[in-house]
Amino acid sequence: MKKHIDVVGAVILRDGLILCAQRGGTGTLAGLWEFPGGKIEPNESPRAALIREIREELLCDVEVTDQITTTHHEYDFGVVTLTTFYGQLLSGEPALTEHQNITWLPPSELHRLEWAPADIPAVRLIQEQLACP
Numbered sequence: 625m626k627k628h629i630d631v632v633g634a635v636i637l638r639d640g641l642i643l644c645a646q647r648g649g650t651g652t653l654a655g656l657w658e659f660p661g662g663k664i665e666p667n668e669s670p671r672a673a674l675i676r677e678i679r680e681e682l683l684c685d686v687e688v689t690d691q692i693t694t695t696h697h698e699y700d701f702g703v704v705t706l707t708t709f710y711g712q713l714l715s716g717e718p719a720l721t722e723h724q725n726i727t728w729l730p731p732s733e734l735h736r737l738e739w740a741p742a743d744i745p746a747v748r749l750i751q752e753q754l755a756c757p
């Protein structure tokens with residue numbers, strides 16, 4: 625049985641743009657783009673995990689709003705269950721601590737980045753929900 629990994633990701637919106645984060649150069653899924661967040665700890669709610677991870681990774685406080693979707697993806701290292709939420713920055717400017725890059729993109733351009741495979745269903749859904757025709 626592959627290990628199961630519960631992960632949360634924040635789709636942070638500001639002025640109609642979405643914060644996209646590029647994973648660091650070594651380790652799992654290096655160089656791919658993701659929604660900032662991380663693993664849910666035991667006895668932690670998904671929303672609390674997201675607030676904690678954004679504080680740790682981006683040194684910002686985030687308000688977590690609506691849940692977007694939960695999807696599963698099987699990697700060679702395990703099965704990731706990724707739950708995404710919309711969010712807004714409350715304070716601070718995102719800092720690069722673990723990521724190698726961040727960028728803000730309009731929803732219609734999200735597909736131009738090379739996303740972690742688990743993120744692709746969420747990216748499609750966000751584009752449907754937010755992209756202008």
Ligand SMILES: Nc1nc2c([nH]c(=O)n2[C@H]2C[C@H](O)[C@@H](COP(=O)(O)OP(=O)(O)OP(=O)(O)O)O2)c(=O)[nH]1
Nearest residue numbers: 631633651652658659660661662663704740742743
């Ligand atoms: N934060 C985040 N992780 C994601 C996304 N998509 C996706 O497949 N993942 C994967 C990458 C990692 O295997 C795991 C999240 O763990 P983490 O953010 O704590 O990352 P990490 O680098 O410490 O993980 P690891 O090297 O220990 O595997 O979920 C996403 O959109 N956001």
